[in-house]
Amino acid sequence: MKVSRRDFLSLGAGATIGTALTPLPWKLMDDVSIWTQNWAWTPFPEDGEVTYVTSTCTLCPGGCGIMVRKVNNRAVKIExxxxxxxxxxxxxxxxxxxxxxxxxxxxxxxxxxxxIGKKGEEKFEPISWEQAISEVCDKLSNLRLKGESHTVAGIVSSKFGVLNNLFKRFLTAYGSPNFLTPQSGSDSYSTAMFLMQGVDCNAGFDIENSSFILSFGAGLIEGWGSPVRIFRERTNFNQNGGKLIQIEPRLSNTGAKADKWLPLKPGAETVLALGFAHVIIKESLYKKDFINTYTQGFDKWKQTIIDTYTPSYVSKITGVKEEEIISIAMDFAKSSFPIAICGNGKDRTPESLSHSMAVHSLNGLVGNINRKGGIWTVPLPDYINWQEALIDDIAQNGIKKERIDSAGTKQYIYAKSLLNRLPEVVNLGKNYPINLLFISEDNPIYTLPNTNDVIKAFEKIPFIVNFTSYLDETSVHSDLILPNHTYLERYEDVSTPPYFIKPIISMAKPVISPIFNTKHTGDLIISMAKKLGGKISESFPWDSYNDCLKKTLNDKWQMLEEGGFWVNSTFNPSKAENQFKTASGKFEFLNAAISALSPGDIIKPEGDNSVFPLILIAYDSIRLSSGFIESPPFLIKAVESTILKQNDVVVEINPQTAKNYSLKEGDRIILTTPKGEAKTKVHLFDGIMPDIIALPKGLGHSNKGLNINNLMGQIEDPSSGFNICSGIRAKIAKA
Amino acid sequence: MDALDDEKKNTSKGFGILFFIIGVIMSLIIGWIIFPKLLYSKKNQPIDFNHKLHMASVDNGCASCHFLRKDGSFSGSPKLSECIGCHSQVQGQDPEELKFVEQYVSKNREVPWLIYSKQPACVFFSHAAHIKGAKMDCVTCHGYIGESTSLKVYEQNRISGYSRDIWGKDISGILKKNSWDSMKMDDCAVCHESKSNKSAREKSVQTQKEGCFVCHK
Amino acid sequence: MFPFVFEWVWDMPHMVFMGALWYALSIIGLGMTYCIVKSVIDVSKKETDNHH
Amino acid sequence: MDSLDRAFIPSGAKRCSLFQFTSFISVIGIVFLWGVYAMLLIWIKGLNQTNMNDAYGFALWIWADLAVIALGGGAFFTGLLRYVIGKDELKNIINYAVIIGFICYSSALLILAIDIGQPLRGWFIFWHANVHSMLTEVAFCLSCYFIVLTIEYLPLIFENPQIDKIPFYHKLSHNMHDVMAIFAATGAFLSFFHQGSLGGVSGVMYGRPFAYREGIFIWPWTFFLFTWSAAACGPCFTIALTKLIEKITKKKLVKDNVIDLLAKISGWMLASYTIAKIIDTIYWVYSTLPPQGHKFMDFYSNNSFYGLWILILEVVIGGAVPAFILVSEKLRCNKSYLTIAVILAIIGVSVNRWVMVVQALAIPVLPFESWTFYIPSWQEVATTILPVAYGVILIALSYRYLPIFPQEKELNN
Amino acid sequence: MSEASNHGASKMYGMVIDLDKCTGCGACMVACMAENNVPFKEDESDKLKSITWLRLYKLNNGKPFPDVQICYLPRPCMHCGGEGNHGHSPCVSVCPATATDYDLETGIVSQIYTRCFGCRYCMAACPYHARYFNWWDPVWPEGMERYLNPNVSVRMRGVVEKCSFCYHRYQIAKNNAYNNGSREVLEHEYQTACTQACPAGSITFGDLNNPKHEVYKLKQNKNAFRLLEKLKTNPKVYYISKLEWVRKLGDNYRS
Structure with missing residues (x-):
C-alpha cells in the first residue's frame, strides 16, 4: 500500500476535526491566557496577617509619627x-x-x-565587624598616643538626640573638640533670638493661630520646619482667614498658595524687612505698650531705620514698589496676630544674622512674642542628663585646642559649629590637619556647596569612617563604611523639630528586624569606647545603645515605646516679661553685642556681573529630598517634567530673559557660574523674576539631574560664619 | 507528475476515508487522554496531614485551625506557631509527624503547604462574608477534606500555574458533580447572579449581576 | 458570546447583537456545509458514473 | 522548475519568467521580513516598542486599520452591486476586488493582533463580549466578514489549473459560485455594520468633543458616514489598483466600461457622502459643540500641525474634487483625471480616518492640558508596511497563478 | 445598559478636593503609588508614559510675570456616572471585553486587569487621561518587591489600569463589617490612601449620597465644580476653589 499525498491530507483533515472535538486547543487557549495573567516575572506579593507598628520618621528633621503596615514580616506601607x-x-x-x-x-x-580602590572609585571589600572596629580603634589609639587626638573630627547630621550626643561624648572623652554639625535656618533664628531676647532656645511659630504671615522666603509648604505640621497649620491658618505674603524671587508653591507673591531681588531681604519697619514706625503702627514696657534700644534703632530705610531707597534696592512696601507693612502691623518669618525654602541653609534680626525686629514691633499666634521661645531638649564625660590628660589637651572650624572663637563667637568651613580649612591646611574623620548619617560631599572643593578636602583626609546605610557620594569617598540600620530597623529618639511650639520627643522603633549585616551606630560608639579602654570606656557606662536610650529617657521610655511620642502639651510660653533674659531683661532692638556685629544688609552673590549677567538661585521642592537622604524612586517619579527631563535638570527662566537669549521651551543651554559649568534645558516660567534663573536642590544623585552644589559657592555671614549663600552669578549660552 | 497524481488518486481511493478516521481517533486519544496527563504536574504535600485525626481532638471544627482573624481576614493554613502547642515533641508513632517535628518544628521552618483552593492574585475572597454573612458551610466549597485521613496529590497546571482543583478535575470543564469540584469564576457566579441570590443585587451595569470589584482586586 | 458566559444578559442588546451575529454565522456555516456536502456527493456520483 | 511553474499558470495567460517573478517576490519579501521582525519584537517585548503613549492610545496602527478597511470596502460594495443589485458587468472586476478586500481585512486583523497589549487574550473580545462596545461589533463583523471574504476568495484559488483538476475542488468551486449571492449578501450586511461600527468607535466617545457625534438610536452619524465613505472610496481603491497592475503588467485587464461603471457609481456615492459630511460638520459645529463648551476653532488653532488645512484636504480636495471628476462623464473618461480622482478619494478617506482617530487624541480635552504629538517608531512603521508587502506578494501570486481577470485573454489576444 | 433605578438609594462614593488647601506637595500621588503597587521605571520624566493613578496638574492663569498664579489640581479617576448616573461613563460602555464596569452599589468604575487585553479604547474615550497603559513589564529593583501590597493585584504588561478609589479598602472594611455582624461600612472605615495621606487635608472622601458624610456637605459649596461638567460625564470628584479662573479652567468654560 502506497501512502499518497491525498492520504496525508485526509489524515490531517481528520486530525484537525478530531482535535477540535477534544479539549486540547480550547484548554490550551484558556491556559495560555491564564499564563499571561500570572507571568512569573510579575511579582505577586504574599498575603498574611496584617499588623501595624508605630514609629517615627527620621528622614528629615520633621519627626512625624508613622504607622507601618506589615504583612507577616514584610513592611508594606507607611502611613x-x-x-x-x-x-x-x-x-x-x-x-x-x-x-x-x-x-x-x-x-x-x-x-x-x-x-580597596581609589577614593570615589566605589571599590570596596567586605570585612568583618571585628576587623572593622579594630582598624578604627587602632588608628584612634595611635593618634592619641601621638597626642593628635584633636585631629579627629566627627560630622553628624544634628546636634540633638542620644546618638549624636553619644558621638559628641565620644569625641570629648577621646580628646577632640571637633564635633561638627550642619547649620540650618533655625540656627540663625535661634542666634537672633539669643541676641535680642537673651534666651538659648528653639524658635516656635504658632502659625495656625496667627492672622498674618509675612514670609521672607520661608518655604512653608516646601518642607520648612516640620513639614506636615506646617502644611496642616497653613491650611487652618488659611481657613481662619489668615493672610500670607510670600517674599521671594521665584514663585514657589508657598508663593502660589499665598495671598500675595512679592518678588524681590535675591539678597535684599534685610533691607525690605527694615523698610517695612520704617513704614510701621513712621505710621506709628507699632505696639506702643509693648515697645515702651518690654523693649530696650528702640529709640536708637528707630533712628537708623527712619534715616536709612525709606521706601524709595528700599524700593530701589529690592525691586519692590514703594506703595506695596507701605501697604504690606501697614496690613502687617494692623493685623491682630502678625508673624514675620525668615527662611530659605526648607531652611537647610541659614540666613544672615542681620536678616534674621531684621525680621525678628518686625515681630518685636508688633509685640507678637510668646503669645497665641506669635513666636514662642521653646526650650531646648533637656532629657539628656548624663554625667560629664571623664577626661584624661590626653583628652584634656585635645579638647583645649581650637576647633578646626574656629567656631566659638572671637571671630565666630555665636557659632557652635561651622561645618561649611571645613573644606576650605582642610584645603588650605589652616589650623591643623584632620587625620581621621567620622561621618554619621550625613552626606557632606553632596550637601555642602562647591562640590569640587569638598571632594578635594575629603581626599586630603587620610582616613574617613562613615556610619551610613547607603552608598552615597560621601561613602564612596570613605575608607571604611560601617553600615547602620535604617530608620525602620532601629531605635532612635527624635526631639522637638524646628519651629514646633511644644517640647516633644518622638521615638523611632524597629519595624522589622535588620535585613542586612548592619549595626546600630550607637552600639558601635559604645563598643569603640570600650575597646579604647581607660577613661573613655568609663565614660560609657552602658551595655548598648538601647540600654543608654532607655536609661536616658528614664520615665518617658515606656510611654515612648508604647505610644511613640511624649509631648508637653500644656506647655505655654510664660508671660513675655519673664522670657527676656537679656541684660536689660527686655527685648533688645539694639545692644552692645548687636552693635558689634558687622553689618551686612545686602548680600551680593558671588561673581562679576559683567561676566555673569544672571543670578542662579537654588530652590527647594517638597517633592525632592535635598538632605542626606537621596530621593527614592517615587519622589523622582513625582517630580514634574518641567524640572527633570530624562536625566537632564531643567532651569527655570523668565520668558523675557529667555527672549534676550532667543531661547524656547526645552532648548539646551550651557550654564556657567564661577564654580562650575553644566548642561541643562530651559523651562520658560513666568513665576521667576527677569534675569534670575533657578535650579532645584536635591537632584544629581544616581545621574538624575544635577547637584546644584556643583555650581554654588559660599558666602560667609560676617556675623555668624554661617554659609548664607542662596545664589550665585551665572551666564548661559545656547548649547 | 500530473499523470502520476491521477494514478494514485485512483489506487488509494478507499484509504482516504480510512486515514481520515485514523486522524480523528488519534487526535481524540491525544486530546482526551494524553494531553490532560501532560498538562498537570503532580506534587505531594510536604507532610501528609491527617484531617480526620485532628478533627477528633478539636472543639471548633475547621475553624479551630482555619479561623478568621480579629480583623475578619482568613488565616488560611495554620502556621507553625499553632501546631507547636502539641507538636513541640513527637507525640506518636506516625512517621509523618516525626518528619514534621524533625524538619519543621525543630528547625523553626514554616511548612510550605500546597493550597488546593488557592485563588490567583486577582481574586479577593471574603471568607467572613461567606461564613458569617451567608452562613455557609466549609463543605460547600471545600468538600469533605475534614474527614480525610490523607492529603491527596496536588496537581498543578504547567501552563497556567493553577491548582487543578480550581479549574476542576474534568478536563472539559463541564462536568461537575459536587459544588466543590471546581472553583472558577463561573462557579462563583452560580450564586453571585441576581436571580439566585438576593444579596447579590444587580450591581454591575454591564452584566446586571454582582459587580466585578466584589471578587476582584 | 454564549448564554452560559458570565457576561451574557438576556436583554435586547444581546438578543439583537448576538442574534444578528449567530444568524450571519449560521448562514455562512450552513452555506459552506451545503457546498462541501454537495461537492462530496457530486464527486462520488461522478466517480460511480465513471466506474460503471 | 519552469515547467512546474507553467503548469500552474492559467492557460492562455502570458506571465513573466519565473526568475523575474522570484526576484520581484524576494525584494518585496525583504520588506515583508523586516515587518515580521518588528512584529515579533512587539509581541515579545510588548508595546513599549512603539511610540504610543497614554495620550495616544490609538495611533498609526488604528489609523492603518481603519484606512485599509475603508479601502477594502471595494470588495463588499462591488459584491453588493454585482450579486445583490445585479450589475453584471462588474463580474469582470469582482475577483480582483475580493482579493484586495481579503488582503485589507487580513491585514486589519493582523494589525489588531499586534496592536493589543495582550494578544494571547485577544479572544476575550469574543468570549466576554460587551455588546455595547463598538469595538466588539467591529471585532465580530470584521472576523465574520473575513470568513466571507475567504469563502469568496477560495473558489478563485480552486480555479488554479492544477487544483481545478481535482474533482472535489472543481465541484466545490462550482457549488460555491452557485450560492455566492447569499455569501455576498451576508458579507454586505456584515461589512455595512462593521464599517459603521468603526465610525462608531470614535463617534460614541462623548468625552472627546472632537470625535463625538450625535446620531440615531445607538448609532452616531459617523457610523453611517464611515460606511458611506467606504462604499464610495473602496471602489476607487479597486480602480486604482487595477490601473496599477495594468501599468506594471503592461496589459489591459479590465474593459473601460467596467471601470467607468464603477467610477460613476463611486462618484455619486462620493458626491452624496461629501454633502453628508459637510452637513454633519456644520451640525456638529453649530449644534453639538456649543453645549459642550467648545468652539470650532478650538480644534484647529494653538498647535503647529493640525490646522484648517486638514479639513479642507479631507472634505474639499479628497471629497468634493474627486466626486466632481467622477460624476462628470467627460472628466472620468479621461484617464489622467480618473487616476487623479481615485487617488484624491483614497487620500480623502485616509485623512478622514486619521482625523477621526489620531487628531481626535491629539486635541486636549481638559483645558489645562496641551496638544500632544507623536511620531511612530520604526517598529510601528515596519508593521504598518508589512501588510503592504504582504498584499503585493499575494496579489502577485494570485495574478500569476489564478484567472483573476476574465477579460484578460480577450483583451490581450 | 440597565436602568439604575436603585442607584439613588445606594452608595455613591466620591471625593471633594479643596484646591485652596492643596499645596501641590504630591503626597497623594505617592500614597497612591505605595498603596496600589504602582510600578516605576528608570526614567519617569515622560509623563505620557508614567503611571500615576492620581496625577497632579499644575494650572496657571496664563498671565505674565508678576501676575502669574498657580494652582495645583490632583486628578484621580473621576468614576463618571454618565448622564443620569446610570453608569454610562465614557470608558465603561466602550470596553469590548467587559473588563471595566460601573458598580451601582458604590458608584465605582472597576478595572479588571486580568480581563483587559489592552485595546486601549477606554483610554481614548476618557477625557481626563485618567487611564494608564502598562507599556512595560512591572519590574521592581531587586529587594523592593518586598513592600508590595497583597490587597492590590500587580498589573502585568499590556493592560490598562486606573484609580480604583482604593476599592480594596472597601473590600477589607466590608469583610470586617461581615465579621462583626454589622453590615454598614462607616465613613472612617473606608478612606482612600490619598485622602489619608494628604498633609493639608484637602481631600475628603465618602458617600456623596449620604447626608451624614462630609463630602455630602462639601459638594454643595458654592465654589464647588467638576471637571468638564459640560460633557455630561457626571464625575464623582468635586473640586473647590475660590479662584474664578481655576473654576473656569476646570469646567471648560472658555469665555
Whole structure:
C-alpha cells in the first residue's frame, strides 16, 4: 500500500476535526491566557496577617509619627500616625516612600566595607565587624598616643538626640573638640533670638493661630520646619482667614498658595524687612505698650531705620514698589496676630544674622512674642542628663585646642559649629590637619556647596569612617563604611523639630528586624569606647545603645515605646516679661553685642556681573529630598517634567530673559557660574523674576539631574560664619 | 507528475476515508487522554496531614485551625506557631509527624503547604462574608477534606500555574458533580447572579449581576 | 458570546447583537456545509458514473 | 522548475519568467521580513516598542486599520452591486476586488493582533463580549466578514489549473459560485455594520468633543458616514489598483466600461457622502459643540500641525474634487483625471480616518492640558508596511497563478 | 445598559478636593503609588508614559510675570456616572471585553486587569487621561518587591489600569463589617490612601449620597465644580476653589 499525498491530507483533515472535538486547543487557549495573567516575572506579593507598628520618621528633621503596615514580616506601607501632635495622621511623600529606602538592595550597604580602590572609585571589600572596629580603634589609639587626638573630627547630621550626643561624648572623652554639625535656618533664628531676647532656645511659630504671615522666603509648604505640621497649620491658618505674603524671587508653591507673591531681588531681604519697619514706625503702627514696657534700644534703632530705610531707597534696592512696601507693612502691623518669618525654602541653609534680626525686629514691633499666634521661645531638649564625660590628660589637651572650624572663637563667637568651613580649612591646611574623620548619617560631599572643593578636602583626609546605610557620594569617598540600620530597623529618639511650639520627643522603633549585616551606630560608639579602654570606656557606662536610650529617657521610655511620642502639651510660653533674659531683661532692638556685629544688609552673590549677567538661585521642592537622604524612586517619579527631563535638570527662566537669549521651551543651554559649568534645558516660567534663573536642590544623585552644589559657592555671614549663600552669578549660552 | 497524481488518486481511493478516521481517533486519544496527563504536574504535600485525626481532638471544627482573624481576614493554613502547642515533641508513632517535628518544628521552618483552593492574585475572597454573612458551610466549597485521613496529590497546571482543583478535575470543564469540584469564576457566579441570590443585587451595569470589584482586586 | 458566559444578559442588546451575529454565522456555516456536502456527493456520483 | 511553474499558470495567460517573478517576490519579501521582525519584537517585548503613549492610545496602527478597511470596502460594495443589485458587468472586476478586500481585512486583523497589549487574550473580545462596545461589533463583523471574504476568495484559488483538476475542488468551486449571492449578501450586511461600527468607535466617545457625534438610536452619524465613505472610496481603491497592475503588467485587464461603471457609481456615492459630511460638520459645529463648551476653532488653532488645512484636504480636495471628476462623464473618461480622482478619494478617506482617530487624541480635552504629538517608531512603521508587502506578494501570486481577470485573454489576444 | 433605578438609594462614593488647601506637595500621588503597587521605571520624566493613578496638574492663569498664579489640581479617576448616573461613563460602555464596569452599589468604575487585553479604547474615550497603559513589564529593583501590597493585584504588561478609589479598602472594611455582624461600612472605615495621606487635608472622601458624610456637605459649596461638567460625564470628584479662573479652567468654560 502506497501512502499518497491525498492520504496525508485526509489524515490531517481528520486530525484537525478530531482535535477540535477534544479539549486540547480550547484548554490550551484558556491556559495560555491564564499564563499571561500570572507571568512569573510579575511579582505577586504574599498575603498574611496584617499588623501595624508605630514609629517615627527620621528622614528629615520633621519627626512625624508613622504607622507601618506589615504583612507577616514584610513592611508594606507607611502611613501617618493618627493623633500624633505634629502630623495628625498626615504624611509627606518622602515619608511615604521610606520602604523604598529600606528595601533597596542596590544602594544599601549590606556589610562593613573597606576601601580597596581609589577614593570615589566605589571599590570596596567586605570585612568583618571585628576587623572593622579594630582598624578604627587602632588608628584612634595611635593618634592619641601621638597626642593628635584633636585631629579627629566627627560630622553628624544634628546636634540633638542620644546618638549624636553619644558621638559628641565620644569625641570629648577621646580628646577632640571637633564635633561638627550642619547649620540650618533655625540656627540663625535661634542666634537672633539669643541676641535680642537673651534666651538659648528653639524658635516656635504658632502659625495656625496667627492672622498674618509675612514670609521672607520661608518655604512653608516646601518642607520648612516640620513639614506636615506646617502644611496642616497653613491650611487652618488659611481657613481662619489668615493672610500670607510670600517674599521671594521665584514663585514657589508657598508663593502660589499665598495671598500675595512679592518678588524681590535675591539678597535684599534685610533691607525690605527694615523698610517695612520704617513704614510701621513712621505710621506709628507699632505696639506702643509693648515697645515702651518690654523693649530696650528702640529709640536708637528707630533712628537708623527712619534715616536709612525709606521706601524709595528700599524700593530701589529690592525691586519692590514703594506703595506695596507701605501697604504690606501697614496690613502687617494692623493685623491682630502678625508673624514675620525668615527662611530659605526648607531652611537647610541659614540666613544672615542681620536678616534674621531684621525680621525678628518686625515681630518685636508688633509685640507678637510668646503669645497665641506669635513666636514662642521653646526650650531646648533637656532629657539628656548624663554625667560629664571623664577626661584624661590626653583628652584634656585635645579638647583645649581650637576647633578646626574656629567656631566659638572671637571671630565666630555665636557659632557652635561651622561645618561649611571645613573644606576650605582642610584645603588650605589652616589650623591643623584632620587625620581621621567620622561621618554619621550625613552626606557632606553632596550637601555642602562647591562640590569640587569638598571632594578635594575629603581626599586630603587620610582616613574617613562613615556610619551610613547607603552608598552615597560621601561613602564612596570613605575608607571604611560601617553600615547602620535604617530608620525602620532601629531605635532612635527624635526631639522637638524646628519651629514646633511644644517640647516633644518622638521615638523611632524597629519595624522589622535588620535585613542586612548592619549595626546600630550607637552600639558601635559604645563598643569603640570600650575597646579604647581607660577613661573613655568609663565614660560609657552602658551595655548598648538601647540600654543608654532607655536609661536616658528614664520615665518617658515606656510611654515612648508604647505610644511613640511624649509631648508637653500644656506647655505655654510664660508671660513675655519673664522670657527676656537679656541684660536689660527686655527685648533688645539694639545692644552692645548687636552693635558689634558687622553689618551686612545686602548680600551680593558671588561673581562679576559683567561676566555673569544672571543670578542662579537654588530652590527647594517638597517633592525632592535635598538632605542626606537621596530621593527614592517615587519622589523622582513625582517630580514634574518641567524640572527633570530624562536625566537632564531643567532651569527655570523668565520668558523675557529667555527672549534676550532667543531661547524656547526645552532648548539646551550651557550654564556657567564661577564654580562650575553644566548642561541643562530651559523651562520658560513666568513665576521667576527677569534675569534670575533657578535650579532645584536635591537632584544629581544616581545621574538624575544635577547637584546644584556643583555650581554654588559660599558666602560667609560676617556675623555668624554661617554659609548664607542662596545664589550665585551665572551666564548661559545656547548649547 | 500530473499523470502520476491521477494514478494514485485512483489506487488509494478507499484509504482516504480510512486515514481520515485514523486522524480523528488519534487526535481524540491525544486530546482526551494524553494531553490532560501532560498538562498537570503532580506534587505531594510536604507532610501528609491527617484531617480526620485532628478533627477528633478539636472543639471548633475547621475553624479551630482555619479561623478568621480579629480583623475578619482568613488565616488560611495554620502556621507553625499553632501546631507547636502539641507538636513541640513527637507525640506518636506516625512517621509523618516525626518528619514534621524533625524538619519543621525543630528547625523553626514554616511548612510550605500546597493550597488546593488557592485563588490567583486577582481574586479577593471574603471568607467572613461567606461564613458569617451567608452562613455557609466549609463543605460547600471545600468538600469533605475534614474527614480525610490523607492529603491527596496536588496537581498543578504547567501552563497556567493553577491548582487543578480550581479549574476542576474534568478536563472539559463541564462536568461537575459536587459544588466543590471546581472553583472558577463561573462557579462563583452560580450564586453571585441576581436571580439566585438576593444579596447579590444587580450591581454591575454591564452584566446586571454582582459587580466585578466584589471578587476582584 | 454564549448564554452560559458570565457576561451574557438576556436583554435586547444581546438578543439583537448576538442574534444578528449567530444568524450571519449560521448562514455562512450552513452555506459552506451545503457546498462541501454537495461537492462530496457530486464527486462520488461522478466517480460511480465513471466506474460503471 | 519552469515547467512546474507553467503548469500552474492559467492557460492562455502570458506571465513573466519565473526568475523575474522570484526576484520581484524576494525584494518585496525583504520588506515583508523586516515587518515580521518588528512584529515579533512587539509581541515579545510588548508595546513599549512603539511610540504610543497614554495620550495616544490609538495611533498609526488604528489609523492603518481603519484606512485599509475603508479601502477594502471595494470588495463588499462591488459584491453588493454585482450579486445583490445585479450589475453584471462588474463580474469582470469582482475577483480582483475580493482579493484586495481579503488582503485589507487580513491585514486589519493582523494589525489588531499586534496592536493589543495582550494578544494571547485577544479572544476575550469574543468570549466576554460587551455588546455595547463598538469595538466588539467591529471585532465580530470584521472576523465574520473575513470568513466571507475567504469563502469568496477560495473558489478563485480552486480555479488554479492544477487544483481545478481535482474533482472535489472543481465541484466545490462550482457549488460555491452557485450560492455566492447569499455569501455576498451576508458579507454586505456584515461589512455595512462593521464599517459603521468603526465610525462608531470614535463617534460614541462623548468625552472627546472632537470625535463625538450625535446620531440615531445607538448609532452616531459617523457610523453611517464611515460606511458611506467606504462604499464610495473602496471602489476607487479597486480602480486604482487595477490601473496599477495594468501599468506594471503592461496589459489591459479590465474593459473601460467596467471601470467607468464603477467610477460613476463611486462618484455619486462620493458626491452624496461629501454633502453628508459637510452637513454633519456644520451640525456638529453649530449644534453639538456649543453645549459642550467648545468652539470650532478650538480644534484647529494653538498647535503647529493640525490646522484648517486638514479639513479642507479631507472634505474639499479628497471629497468634493474627486466626486466632481467622477460624476462628470467627460472628466472620468479621461484617464489622467480618473487616476487623479481615485487617488484624491483614497487620500480623502485616509485623512478622514486619521482625523477621526489620531487628531481626535491629539486635541486636549481638559483645558489645562496641551496638544500632544507623536511620531511612530520604526517598529510601528515596519508593521504598518508589512501588510503592504504582504498584499503585493499575494496579489502577485494570485495574478500569476489564478484567472483573476476574465477579460484578460480577450483583451490581450 | 440597565436602568439604575436603585442607584439613588445606594452608595455613591466620591471625593471633594479643596484646591485652596492643596499645596501641590504630591503626597497623594505617592500614597497612591505605595498603596496600589504602582510600578516605576528608570526614567519617569515622560509623563505620557508614567503611571500615576492620581496625577497632579499644575494650572496657571496664563498671565505674565508678576501676575502669574498657580494652582495645583490632583486628578484621580473621576468614576463618571454618565448622564443620569446610570453608569454610562465614557470608558465603561466602550470596553469590548467587559473588563471595566460601573458598580451601582458604590458608584465605582472597576478595572479588571486580568480581563483587559489592552485595546486601549477606554483610554481614548476618557477625557481626563485618567487611564494608564502598562507599556512595560512591572519590574521592581531587586529587594523592593518586598513592600508590595497583597490587597492590590500587580498589573502585568499590556493592560490598562486606573484609580480604583482604593476599592480594596472597601473590600477589607466590608469583610470586617461581615465579621462583626454589622453590615454598614462607616465613613472612617473606608478612606482612600490619598485622602489619608494628604498633609493639608484637602481631600475628603465618602458617600456623596449620604447626608451624614462630609463630602455630602462639601459638594454643595458654592465654589464647588467638576471637571468638564459640560460633557455630561457626571464625575464623582468635586473640586473647590475660590479662584474664578481655576473654576473656569476646570469646567471648560472658555469665555
Amino acid at each position: 501617618g500616625l493618627k493623633g500624633h501632635p505634629l502630623n495628625q495622621g498626615g504624611i509627606c511623600l518622602l515619608g511615604l516612600s521610606g520602604l523604598q529606602l529600606l528595601y533597596d538592595n542596590k544602594k544599601r550597604i549590606k556589610t562593613p566595607l573597606k576601601r
